Amino acid sequence: MKDRSKPWVMRTYSGHSSATASNELYRSNLAKGQTGLSIAFDLPTQTGYDPDDPAAAGEVGKVGVPVVHLGHMRELFRDLPLSEMNTSMTINSTAAWLWGLYLALADEEGVDLNDLQGTTQNDIVKEYLSRGTYIFAPEPSKRLIADMIAFGIHHAARWNPINVCSYHLQEAGATPAQEIAYALATAIDVLDAVRDSGKVDPALMPEVVGRISFFVNAGVRFIEEVAKMRTFTAMWDEICRTRYRVEDPSLRRFRYGVQVNSLGLTEQQPENNVQRIVFEMLGVTLSADARARAVQLPAWNEALGLPRPWDQQWSLRIQQVLAYESDLLEYPDIFAGSRVMEAIVHDLTTAAQGELDDVLALGGAFNAIDELKSRLVASQSARVARIESGEQIVVGVNRFTETAPSPLTGDETISSIVTVDPAVEQELIEDVRAWRASRDEEAVRAALDELRRVVQSRDVNDNVMVPTIALAKAGGTTGEWANTLRDVFGEYRAPTGVRSGLAGRAADFAGLVARSQAIFEKRGSPPKLLVAKPGLDGHSNGAEQIAVAARDAGFEVIYEGIRLSPEEIVAAARDEDVDVVGLSILSGSHLALVPRVVAGLAAAGVEAQVVVGGIVPDDDALTLREWGVAAVYTPKDYSLGAIMDDLLTLIESSS
Numbered sequence: 001m002k003d004r005s006k007p008w009v010m011r012t013y014s015g016h017s018s019a020t021a022s023n024e025l026y027r028s029n030l031a032k033g034q035t036g037l038s039i040a041f042d043l044p045t046q047t048g049y050d051p052d053d054p055a056a057a058g059e060v061g062k063v064g065v066p067v068v069h070l071g072h073m074r075e076l077f078r079d080l081p082l083s084e085m086n087t088s089m090t091i092n093s094t095a096a097w098l099w100g101l102y103l104a105l106a107d108e109e110g111v112d113l114n115d116l117q118g119t120t121q122n123d124i125v126k127e128y129l130s131r132g133t134y135i136f137a138p139e140p141s142k143r144l145i146a147d148m149i150a151f152g153i154h155h156a157a158r159w160n161p162i163n164v165c166s167y168h169l170q171e172a173g174a175t176p177a178q179e180i181a182y183a184l185a186t187a188i189d190v191l192d193a194v195r196d197s198g199k200v201d202p203a204l205m206p207e208v209v210g211r212i213s214f215f216v217n218a219g220v221r222f223i224e225e226v227a228k229m230r231t232f233t234a235m236w237d238e239i240c241r242t243r244y245r246v247e248d249p250s251l252r253r254f255r256y257g258v259q260v261n262s263l264g265l266t267e268q269q270p271e272n273n274v275q276r277i278v279f280e281m282l283g284v285t286l287s288a289d290a291r292a293r294a295v296q297l298p299a300w301n302e303a304l305g306l307p308r309p310w311d312q313q314w315s316l317r318i319q320q321v322l323a324y325e326s327d328l329l330e331y332p333d334i335f336a337g338s339r340v341m342e343a344i345v346h347d348l349t350t351a352a353q354g355e356l357d358d359v360l361a362l363g364g365a366f367n368a369i370d371e372l373k374s375r376l377v378a379s380q381s382a383r384v385a386r387i388e389s390g391e392q393i394v395v396g397v398n399r400f401t402e403t404a405p406s407p408l409t410g411d412e413t414i415s416s417i418v419t420v421d422p423a424v425e426q427e428l429i430e431d432v433r434a435w436r437a438s439r440d441e442e443a444v445r446a447a448l449d450e451l452r453r454v455v456q457s458r459d460v461n462d463n464v465m466v467p468t469i470a471l472a473k474a475g476g477t478t479g480e481w482a483n484t485l486r487d488v489f490g491e492y493r494a495p496t497g498v499r500s501g502l503a504g505r506a507a508d509f510a511g512l513v514a515r516s517q518a519i520f521e522k523r524g525s526p527p528k529l530l531v532a533k534p535g536l537d538g539h540s541n542g543a544e545q546i547a548v549a550a551r552d553a554g555f556e557v558i559y560e561g562i563r564l565s566p567e568e569i570v571a572a573a574r575d576e577d578v579d580v581v582g583l584s585i586l587s588g589s590h591l592a593l594v595p596r597v598v599a600g601l602a603a604a605g606v607e608a609q610v611v612v613g614g615i616v617p618d619d620d621a622l623t624l625r626e627w628g629v630a631a632v633y634t635p636k637d638y639s640l641g642a643i644m645d646d647l648l649t650l651i652e653s654s655s
Contacts, residue, residue: 004330007035007323008285009086009294012312013259015040015065017424019075022065025309027079032313033320036086037118038296039076040064041098043536043587046133047563048094048482051428055565058592059536060425064090068432068478070108073101083111087118088163088257088294093135095122096144097481100468103156108473119160119213119257122148125186126165128369128494129376130172132538132562135482137492138366142193144464149190150199151465153208160213162190163257170217171263172541173380176228176348179217181355182372184235185365187212191244192364198460209244210251216292218260218283220276225283226335227344229290231352232256234345257294258284265303267636269396271408273300278318285322288333295319303635304409305617306419306588373497380541381548385505388639397638420588432477439475447471448484455488496540496561498547505552508641515648516554527651530578530608531559532569534597537587538562542613546582549640550647566593570600578608579651580630585614590624598628609650613637 012029015022026037041064044056050068051060060066067073077085082105091098099120106116124141127134134141145162152161166174166183174182194200194208216232218225233254240252260280265273277297284292297315299307322328335341362368386392393399451467471481520526531547533540540562547559558576573581581601585593590612598610612624613633621632630650633643 005288007329008292008319009036009257010034010316010319010323011036011038011088011257011294011296012316013038013040013090013296013298014312015042016063016306017061017065017420018428019065019067019072023076023078023080026076028309029312029316030080032316034316036088036294037080038088039090041089041091042066043133043538045098045478046091046094047536047538048097048135048478048486049536050432050477050479051425052432053479055536056425058425058589059587060428061420062588063537066428067098067101068428069435069475070101070104070472071435073105073472074108077105082106082109083115085118086294087116088121089119090121092121092124092127092131092133093141094478094482095120096148096464096468097472097478099148099159099161100465100472100481103465104469104472107469113156114158116156117158119163119215120148121165121215122162123165123186123215125182125189125365125369126168127538128492129182129373130168130539130541132494132540133536134494134538135491136485136489138369140485140489142190142366145190146193146197146199147464149194149208149211150197151463152211153200153204157207157211160211160255163213163215164190165215167215167217167259169376170219170261172376173378173383174376175351175379176224176231177351177355178375178379180228180232180235180348180352181359182365183214183216183232184239184352184356185359185368187214187236188239188243188360189364189366195244199463205244206246206248206251209240209246210248210253212255213293214254214256216256216258216284218258218280220261220264220279222279222283222286224344225280226287226290227341227348229254229256229284229292230287230335230341230345231348233290235349235352235356254290255293256284257296258292259296259298260284262298262302264394265298265300266394266397267303267634268401269403269406270301270303271406272396273298273303274314274318277315281318281322285328287335288331289336290333300408303615305615370495370497373495374499375497377497377499377544377548380545384545384638384640388641389508394638397636422592435475436477443474444471444476444480447474447476448480451481451484452488455485493561496544496547496559498544498557498559499551505549505641509549509553509644512553512641512644512648515652519648519651520554526554526556527648528556528576528578528580529558529647530569530573530576530581531557531584532564532572532581532597533562533584534564534566534569534593535585535587535589536563537585537589539586540584542586543582543584545640546584546613546643549644553641553644553648555644555647566596566600569597570604570606573601573606573608574604579654580647581608581610582647583610583612585612588615590614590616591620594624594629595627607654609654611647611650 148161236254240246299311
């Protein structure tokens with residue numbers, strides 16, 4: 001039998017409800033053959049709020065596990081040997097805090113920090129551009145990342161303190177060239193900040209470069225994805241060699257993990273998602289010279305709701321069949337010498353280098369957030385328009401839509417999708433209050449004071465990780481850590497990138513524009529739409545595309561970005577005198593947040609219609625309509641023209 005290469009690390013992205021429930025899930029997944037953990041944190045944890053903070057209402061435990069204090073970190077890793085784990089934590093604005101808890105736990109268990117292996121995602125640029133779980137402005141955020149890298153190279157040398165994440169850029173519409181360029185620009189910005197900080201000896205910079213890892217997306221165009229990864233690999237090697245003078249080839253390796261594309265998963269005929277996932281996995285495994293070091297696959301039914309353990313097992317088994325049953329790992333790179341692949345890589349390298357040079361000329365990724373956001377919204381608008389027109393085929397959505405009933409999506413299957421018990425939130429509120437009552441308050445106060453001092457310090461000998469770990473050990477909480485930094489840094493609101501005319505819909509939307517003009521002529525003002533994202537959900541792609549399409553259809557659109565409270569939405573609807581309030585919620589918190597908006601509008605005397613968009617099960621949609629919501633849109637409603645037609649009909653019927 002031929003020698004086989006070692007398989008990649010196999011993960012599933014998971015975590016929900018509580019540390020106890022998530023620990024049980026992790027141990028079960030590891031028993032099934034999963035070889036690494038990929039932890040999903042809930043939105044309050046990601047955005048720096050404790051469960052009893054009003055901003056966290058309705059969001060606790062919904063899209064990941066709440067981790068508020070060291071007790072939760074202990075429970076999350078109960079019976080899991082930290083020194084043997086390879087742990088990936090999807091955390092960004094509060095990455096220093098969650099890593100601090102992890103390091104505090106390791107120290108408590110007597111584990112040498114240099115034995116720890118894993119990754120904190122910690123890429124704040126893509127949060128500004130696509131995912132939305134940022135807190136602080138670019139420069140303070142860059143400082144936190146640099147401090148983590150400096151601490152890691154001295155004390156936890158096998159840990160990857162940042163995972164430059166182009167995954168969400170593709171989800172936000174990035175072309176392959178943009179995905180490559182913006183990710184590499186972020187890595188350059190971060191490495192330059194570390195080099196210039198004075199906190200790392202120049203002789204250690206090659207080691208710093210060697211700890212930079214990446215997290216990418218793989219779409220269904222898997223030949224193009226293979227070329228993208230070969231391009232990424234070659235360009236990163238060149239940057240490391242020429243910009244940072246790294247001589248050791250092993251430290252120049254493009255080390256990346258991957259989750260295949262969730263954007264392309266469909267609610268319609270969701271069984272098609274299985275083959276999509278398989279083809280997307282091929283894009284990051286076929287080329288041995290550019291193969292992923294870790295792979296996590298979404299579940300086939302993620303467009304319907306939170307997958308069950310069995311659904312995640314199915315995704316794990318897909319990886320295992322490829323790695324252990326196929327002959328993939330028995331051969332060297334099968335694309336070596338391919339004229340076709342070399343030509344694709346050449347063209348993609350030229351395009352990506354042009355994009356990268358452009359970003360660097362703008363002052364780097366951290367300085368170019370506004371421009372990059374606008375470009376991504378434009379790219380996504382073009383993609384959506386291609387699907388609407390049928391130019392880009394999506395099987396089961398805009399072509400081959402007739403289907404036999406699926407046994408995978410019967411009532412029993414759909415009803416068994418995981419839902420989070422609303423009682424979890426109250427349990428976590430009681431938990432954190434009991435935790436605060438049991439700790440040494442004086443020690444916590446001293447740790448917070450030291451954290452504040454270091455955050456304000458410009459001394460190269462001060463590193464934010466030191467007081468962060470001390471606060472974790474003293475019993476501090478996620479909200480206390482984040483609020484201390486908020487007091488110093490303030491909070492940031494990223495640009496929306498929304499403007500009209502991005503998708504070239506003039507001809508297709510001519511009838512909609514005429515109807516909008518008729519409304520204007522009848523009453524002296526255009527139809528007015530407030531697009532709003534209540535709660536902590538930062539995934540704004542859908543809201544942005546609705547805002548762009550509405551402007552193209554002749555609406556006046558008010559859209560101020562993410563993370564608005566229901567009270568702020570009501571005030572905006574009242575002050576702007578809008579016709580329709582469109583709420584976008586992808587976190588599963590629609591039943592908690594929508595009634596607060598509806599009740600607030602009624603109390604304020606606002607007569608605007610309310611529509612909701614998100615991943616909303618049919619039973620929940622019925623409940624929302626009973627509460628007075630005029631329409632509910634889910635991922636199956638891909639035609640923005642049809643949605644605009646509905647909104648205009650609502651306005652016309654009430655005028």
